[in-house]
Amino acid sequence: MASKWMANEGLPVIAHFEVCHRNYLAPDGSINRPLPVFAADANLLVALYRTMVLLRLFDRKAVALQRTGRLGTYAVSLGQEAVSVGIASAMREEDVLLPSYRDNGALIWRGVKLEEILLFWGGDERGNNFSGPVHDFPFCVPVGSQAPHAAGVAYAFKLRREPRVAVCLFGDGATSKGDVYEAMNFAGIHKLPVVFVAANNQWAISVPLRLQTGAETLAQKAIAAGFTGEQVDGNDVVAVCAAAEEAIAAARDGQGPRFIEAVSYRLGDHTTSDDASRYRSPEEVQAHWKEEPIARLRAYLASQNMWGKTDEEQLAADCHERIEAAVERYLKIASRRPETMFDHLYADLPESYAAQRRELAGGDDA
């Protein structure tokens, strides 16, 4: 746009950028454009659907546990289940996941047990010693600070010529941090096998996206780092999967990093300690319920005769059983002895701290 401050007539344009938006499934489950090849695999779509439903029901149970004092602060994925589940579905076992605290869906897809997730949110570090891939990172709590780790992990892959990819998930708020830019900048320089994913759920606690960035999209932030940023409809799991598959394949193929902005909406509170009604209207939330990812995929599956009422009933029963069994196991896990808080501080506990450990164990060092 020309203005009196931009006397650009006749000046050559030396750079030109575009940001694409990807969507296949409309909110009513109808198709906007030909689906990617993998979407012909009914088993995959059903598996995605099942995991998203499991995540939603698990979240509901976790909140109930928190409200009754049996779980600590918990962050639900309500409304954005398609993002972390969809991204994780495109990863291989040997790839490395670097999740934020709202990525239970990715952990569940990668084989982390429900009781392990509960154990973490229940205030026990053993929940991070989980049974997913042994090299995956635990939830990152300081927003965006895992992005440089992802670049470091990807650098190690490149150095060792390993065909593996680091996949780093964070929220829209994280894109305001230097950490994320520094990591993307470095990844761009070295064409590292890393995929950065911003789950843009529109709200960083109470701060809306328009107060988070003046940019039209988050995806364009990749352009400054020298690689492609793409926006996908984060409520369309097919679009999330397709973007993730392409990005991960390109990264594995040595083509360097990609950035995916998955536009979704946080239908719930930020965490169980938050009350979103303080800062946004019920009308706004209600409007976004019409776009949510689970009903959308169900409508598509039903339209293709891949899913029916009995499937839905069976799934609900399966999830209920699985979640209740996990909760039962979680509640039975006894706390560690106090002195074990020292056990993984260092590879070998230095003598001066060993005395503190003995003190906690009831020794005579007190």
Add this chain to the structure above:
Amino acid sequence: MPEVTLVEAINLALGRAMEDDASVVVLGEDVGVNGGVFRATVGLQKRFGSERVLDTPLAELLISGLCVGMAVQGLRPVGEIQFMGFLYPCLDQLVNHASRLRNRTQGRLTCPMVLRAPHGAGIRAPEHHSESTEAMLTHIPGLRVVIASSPERAYGLLLAAIRDPDPVVFLEPTRMYRTVKGEVEDNGDALPLDLAFVVREGRDITLISWGAALKETMAAADALTVDGISAEVIDLATLKPYDENTVLRSVAKTGRCVIVHEAARTGGFGAEIAATIAERGLSSLLAPVTRVTGYDTVVPMARLEQHYMPSVERIVTAARKACQFG
């Protein structure tokens, strides 16, 4: 054995570590072609290539965060921060990730990384180049904080830091980089971490220091002999975890202690040592434990920095006072 400067000893240790272990990677600003602003990494990129001796963008947070990711993936990264005053963006990574990853994953993931930085004043540098805020680092559980004060100890301790399975911040006394020389055999022998070095035996008073302040502390010990005072000097070397036993053993022998550090007094690491002696060594004390430190001010720029740093005179005065107490 060849005589080398402290910074040459650092360079020898880095080269040895990279030679011995293909997973050791050196990264930082200007560490490649330029060999580092103090030349600590000189020649390494030629020997080991630009993939293992890596010039990073100008981003300190990134350097520390990359180290975390690399270390978790089995590399042994050694990051360089050009001056301690530029280390603060790394604190988030050190506190929230490097130092606690082992603990928060109960040993599933570990973080064997080293972050190196020059330490202290006395080189007439601009602002933010003269910091000695090591006490801040010693407050971080799960971290190791090591500072060398001779070429021999720089070589041996840096090798130990790189081989250590946990994260280490390795501080290098800037004004000693080229002013001290020592015989260093590049034989790959590491020195033990977590142990203090008794660098001079004595019977009347214990002087404890680390980093460049050890130079004035040793000179003070020499000067005290004129008064007939025999001072024992301890180089603490590893500040976290620090070797309480060597300190307590020495104070039990001498009955007196002066702690010397360049860092500001309040909350400085000297306070920690004094508290340990008060708790566990009080009965052997013949005089109060005192500190000779930098002042509770911003490190002054070149014109006044000499007045900030503990001088031989200040140390001698404090030691005499302790010996005359009571």
